[in-house]
Amino acid sequence: MDQNSSENAPLVVFDRIKLHEIVVAFTPERIAAFLDVTDLKADTQAPKISKMADWAITFGCASVCVNPVEVDILPALLKGSAVKECYVIDFPLGKLDIGMKAALTTDVVRKSHENRSEGKGLIELDMVINVGRFKKDPGYTLEEINAVCEAAGGEHVKVIVRSSELTEKELYKVSEVVASSKAHFIKNSTGMDAYGATPEHIRIMREVVGDHIGVKAAGGISDAMFCMRLFYAGASHPKLQTPDLFRIGTSQPLNIMSSMAWLLHNTDDWIDAGVIPCTICPYNQTGKLRVEIREESNNFCRNCRHKEFRKHKEF
Amino acid sequence: MKTVNGGYFKRLLRVNLSKGTVESEIIPDSLLHDYIGGRGLGSKLLFDEIPAGTDPLSTENILMFLTGPLTGINAPATNRFTVVSKSPLTGTVGGCSAGGHFGADLKSAGTDVLLIEGKSQSPCYILIGNNKAEILNATNLWGKNTAETTDYLLSISDLKAGIACIGPAGEKQVLMATIMNEKNHAAGRGGLGAVMGSKKLKAVVVNGDNKTPVKDQAMVENAIKKWRTFIGEAPLTKDILKEYGTPALVKVINHYGTFPARNFNEGVFNDAESISGETFKELYFVARKPCSGCPIACARITQTPEREGKGPEFETIWSFGALCGVNDLESVIHANYNCNEAGIDTISAGNAIACAMELSEKGYLTSEARDQILGLLGHDLKFGDARAIVRLSEAMGKSEGFGEILGLGAWRMAEKFGHPEIAMHVKGLELPAYDPRGLHGMSITLATNNRGGCHLRSYLVSTEALSTPFGINRFSSDGKAGLAMLYQDLTATIDSMVACLFTSFALSPDLYARLVGSVMDIELTGKDLLKTGERIWTIEKLFNLREGKTRADDTLPARLLNEPFKSGLSKGYKIEFQSLLDEYYKVRGWDRNGIPGEKKLAELDLVSESSFLKSSG
Numbered sequence: 001m002d003q004n005s006s007e008n009a010p011l012v013v014f015d016r017i018k019l020h021e022i023v024v025a026f027t028p029e030r031i032a033a034f035l036d037v038t039d040l041k042a043d044t045q046a047p048k049i050s051k052m053a054d055w056a057i058t059f060g061c062a063s064v065c066v067n068p069v070e071v072d073i074l075p076a077l078l079k080g081s082a083v084k085e086c087y088v089i090d091f092p093l094g095k096l097d098i099g100m101k102a103a104l105t106t107d108v109v110r111k112s113h114e115n116r117s118e119g120k121g122l123i124e125l126d127m128v129i130n131v132g133r134f135k136k137d138p139g140y141t142l143e144e145i146n147a148v149c150e151a152a153g154g155e156h157v158k159v160i161v162r163s164s165e166l167t168e169k170e171l172y173k174v175s176e177v178v179a180s181s182k183a184h185f186i187k188n189s190t191g192m193d194a195y196g197a198t199p200e201h202i203r204i205m206r207e208v209v210g211d212h213i214g215v216k217a218a219g220g221i222s223d224a225m226f227c228m229r230l231f232y233a234g235a236s237h238p239k240l241q242t243p244d245l246f247r248i249g250t251s252q253p254l255n256i257m258s259s260m261a262w263l264l265h266n267t268d269d270w271i272d273a274g275v276i277p278c279t280i281c282p283y284n285q286t287g288k289l290r291v292e293i294r295e296e297s298n299n300f301c302r303n304c305r306h307k308e309f310r311k312h313k314e315f
Numbered sequence: 316m317k318t319v320n321g322g323y324f325k326r327l328l329r330v331n332l333s334k335g336t337v338e339s340e341i342i343p344d345s346l347l348h349d350y351i352g353g354r355g356l357g358s359k360l361l362f363d364e365i366p367a368g369t370d371p372l373s374t375e376n377i378l379m380f381l382t383g384p385l386t387g388i389n390a391p392a393t394n395r396f397t398v399v400s401k402s403p404l405t406g407t408v409g410g411c412s413a414g415g416h417f418g419a420d421l422k423s424a425g426t427d428v429l430l431i432e433g434k435s436q437s438p439c440y441i442l443i444g445n446n447k448a449e450i451l452n453a454t455n456l457w458g459k460n461t462a463e464t465t466d467y468l469l470s471i472s473d474l475k476a477g478i479a480c481i482g483p484a485g486e487k488q489v490l491m492a493t494i495m496n497e498k499n500h501a502a503g504r505g506g507l508g509a510v511m512g513s514k515k516l517k518a519v520v521v522n523g524d525n526k527t528p529v530k531d532q533a534m535v536e537n538a539i540k541k542w543r544t545f546i547g548e549a550p551l552t553k554d555i556l557k558e559y560g561t562p563a564l565v566k567v568i569n570h571y572g573t574f575p576a577r578n579f580n581e582g583v584f585n586d587a588e589s590i591s592g593e594t595f596k597e598l599y600f601v602a603r604k605p606c607s608g609c610p611i612a613c614a615r616i617t618q619t620p621e622r623e624g625k626g627p628e629f630e631t632i633w634s635f636g637a638l639c640g641v642n643d644l645e646s647v648i649h650a651n652y653n654c655n656e657a658g659i660d661t662i663s664a665g666n667a668i669a670c671a672m673e674l675s676e677k678g679y680l681t682s683e684a685r686d687q688i689l690g691l692l693g694h695d696l697k698f699g700d701a702r703a704i705v706r707l708s709e710a711m712g713k714s715e716g717f718g719e720i721l722g723l724g725a726w727r728m729a730e731k732f733g734h735p736e737i738a739m740h741v742k743g744l745e746l747p748a749y750d751p752r753g754l755h756g757m758s759i760t761l762a763t764n765n766r767g768g769c770h771l772r773s774y775l776v777s778t779e780a781l782s783t784p785f786g787i788n789r790f791s792s793d794g795k796a797g798l799a800m801l802y803q804d805l806t807a808t809i810d811s812m813v814a815c816l817f818t819s820f821a822l823s824p825d826l827y828a829r830l831v832g833s834v835m836d837i838e839l840t841g842k843d844l845l846k847t848g849e850r851i852w853t854i855e856k857l858f859n860l861r862e863g864k865t866r867a868d869d870t871l872p873a874r875l876l877n878e879p880f881k882s883g884l885s886k887g888y889k890i891e892f893q894s895l896l897d898e899y900y901k902v903r904g905w906d907r908n909g910i911p912g913e914k915k916l917a918e919l920d921l922v923s924e925s926s927f928l929k930s931s932g
Contacts, residue, residue, distance in 0.1 A: 028823075028825075031633075045425045073779055169456065222550075223782070223785035223786075224784070224785065225784075225785035225786075226785065252548075252550075254544065254545055254549070255548070255549060255550070255784075257543055258549070258821060258822065258823050258826070259783075259784035259785055259823070260784075260823075261823030261824065261825045261826070261841065262784040262823050262824070263784070263785075265801055265824055265842070265845065266794075266797050266798060266800075268794070268797070268802045269794035269795075269796075269797030269798045269801065270785075270787070270794060270798070271794070272793040272794030273756075273778075273787035273788060273791065273793055273794035273795060273798060274787060274788045274791060274793060274794070275787060275788055276786075276788050276789075276790070277787060278787070291700060
């Protein structure tokens with residue numbers, strides 16, 4: 001089918017019955033289990049890391065996701081809990097060479113094991129691919145992913161593909177590469193890219209990787225309704241609704257839990273109230289993009305059934 | 316058996332100013348259980364105590380100051396109080412929530428509810444200390460402004476006392492008069508200050524050292540900790556309100572093209588930058604001055620080269636600024652100070668002036684009125700006149716000349732000049748700073764509001780414009796009837812517990828229920844809480860129906876329904892209002908005339924209260 005036809009519009013409108021089923025399958029407590037509590041800012045300091053660990057333990061979140069430098073404090077904070085440590089590798093640009101990525105991974109894993117002393121399976125690595133190299137040579141990407149996986153020594157690796165910098169065709173391709181690698185998750189964004197998570201990108205990633213590896217959505221996710229739309233896109237089947245196969249990266253875990261509770265009151269009204277489609281569409285986000293991606297986005301918009309909303313770019 | 320084991324002394328002080336008596340009554344557990352306290356309890360008492368058709372400014376009307384179960388328990392943003400009476404501006408149920416520390420002081424005086432009835436022969440004030448009250452002479456205070464009154468009463472009582480008082484506007488029974496506490500916190504809307512003035516009651520002074528009782532302190536502490544955690548981390552309560560106060564909204568609402576300018580003729584104010592939260596902070600901010608026990612700390616002390624005071628809040632900046640076409644923030648601040656000192660509602664005042672500006676520009680004013688304006692200003696009244704908002708707000712406080720006409724409110728004034736269509740109000744209460752043409756959910760919630768055109772009884776702006784708890788399509792009516800009900804019912808409970816509405820930017824219905832339930836020692840889920848809110852909303856609706864309000868009163872000014880914006884980000888959208896109103900009534904279980912059905916009334920245990928519906932056919 002022609003990608004630009006109105007029948008093939010991006011995932012910005014949701015079947016109300018299906019979305020309802022997803023929403024009512026969750027509670028604030030349950031959604032917490034899917035959250036990677038994240039703060040990757042340059043000026044983050046120890047008290048914030050401590051606070052994040054406290055939230056994650058209190059509410060039963062999946063992991064605390066930080067920069068590698070925090071490996072000297074995070075393991076002790078999470079010790080005795082089931083909450084995993086998550087470290088980003090070569091963040092946010094992904095421009096280290098393969099050997100450096102692997103070395104960094106080895107180092108972080110070793111230190112985490114030493115500091116936590118609770119064995120394997122309590123650490124995750126979110127690595128950023130080299131998008132520039134990928135565009136020329138997908139084989140390079142497979143090589144770097146597998147190198148990091150090897151260095152991780154069996155600890156789970158999530159692969160950040162920076163989907164906002166890819167054409168739709170490239171997103172399909174990179175998802176295929178990740179699916180064929182030793183990684184455990186594909187993840188759309190660093191949260192510092194041109195834009196963050198969109199249901200359409202999560203849908204594509206799940207479509208390609210199937211149900212044998214996980215999909216992690218990240219970037220600008222701060223409320224439960226957004227999470228539900230991402231579940232719809234990437235984990236609509238109940239069997240995919242486990243933290244092993246779907247994950248949400250967020251710096252706003254409390255907001256997500258609080259808004260989840262809101263969503264369970266008047267669920268159908270919230271669903272019916274909907275959202276302005278363009279605000280969750282990847283093809284509306286053209287400001288910071290390269291020319292070829294911007295042109296592709298404009299082409300989608302011209303043929304989209306929701307294009308009347310684009311009268312006002314900012315809604 | 317409905318028992319309540321915490322949050323209350325269960326003490327109502329009934330002060331009869333005609334007889335000069337004070338009696339202490341026990342508040343039944345069932346009332347607290349079914350109406351929580353604050354606004355809910357006040358609305359129920361108002362319904363029970365005054366007959367239909369009572370003149371709000373007569374001896375027969377009552378005025379209540381109420382606390383809630385959370386008052387004085389050291390939970391964040393809960394040391395507020397509620398005032399309830401029949402509104403002289405709207406003729407509907409009237410109620411206001413106010414910050415400061417008066418609420419905590421009233422509770423510490425061992426009083427949950429102060430109910431005032433009758434009328435004093437001469438100016439008086441009420442002094443409440445630990446469990447007792449006196450009626451004292453206030454002749455020397457009559458004519459003084461709210462700051463002078465507060466300072467004097469503090470000097471002769473206790474410097475820590477809580478003081479709520481009226482200014483000259485309340486004394487003169489201006490229909491938009493407020494009750495002020497701590498000089499700058501207003502029980503603002505609907506003219507309850509005029510009710511106080513009609514009773515010749517200048518002030519209420521409260522102080523004491525009672526602690527709000529709770530049964531299981533550990534459980535309460537645990538629930539409070541959760542509140543602190545969530546309020547401490549939600550973006551609006553953690554950062555934005557703390558950094559800029561409510562004026563942060565100026566640019567946001569203007570950006571969406573929903574910032575009514577020039578008496579709702581436009582949805583974008585081109586000079587918004589000059590009255591923005593950022594400009595406010597840079598040029599006039601002195602310090603934060605939070606309400607008692609509030610971590611959000613949105614209130615601000617401000618200063619201009621000539622004067623110092625508190626505020627203005629966002630709504631005031633809008634009403635004297637964009638709505639009047641005024642871009643001079645300093646004049647807006649002075650108009651705000653004038654209103655606080657005189658005890659005038661700034662939203663209604665700015666609206667009335669904007670309405671007068673349009674009447675004047677269109678040539679609808681009488682020559683007598685025009686002469687009065689010329690006498691005050693030296694020229695005709697026009698949009699954009701910064702000096703006018705200062706002079707006219709002063710004149711309204713004194714109720715002199717054209718100020719007296721403005722004090723009638725936009726609706727009565729526009730009627731007087733034969734052009735009611737120029738008044739932007741619902742049920743006589745002037746509208747707030749959110750134009751429903753770009754926020755379609757706000758259309759239904761403003762129109763059906765039991766106290767009239769007010770945003771604080773159901774702040775759907777939170778979701779339609781501020782994406783809290785999440786964003787929705789602001790141009791669609793889908794789902795909005797149900798969401799209006801959700802917000803109305805939840806807000807009814809927030810006003811009844813009595814907490815600041817801003818807590819709803821961080822807390823879910825379930826978190827409210829957990830704390831209220833633990834304090835009152837009752838089983839309460841979020842769903843139960845919303846059912847209680849529905850009961851409160853419905854008793855208020857029944858009050859209004861008994862007063863003769865109909866479906867025709869649940870509407871918006873024709874301008875908002877028939878004239879889409881011609882520019883801005885909300886350009887061209889039209890509200891499908893009548894179908895939305897039908898849907899709203901249906902969702903509430905009311906008939907298409909807005910009359911609650913028998914099944915619904917039985918479900919809410921309001922059958923006896925609704926008996927008048929049968930007798931009136």
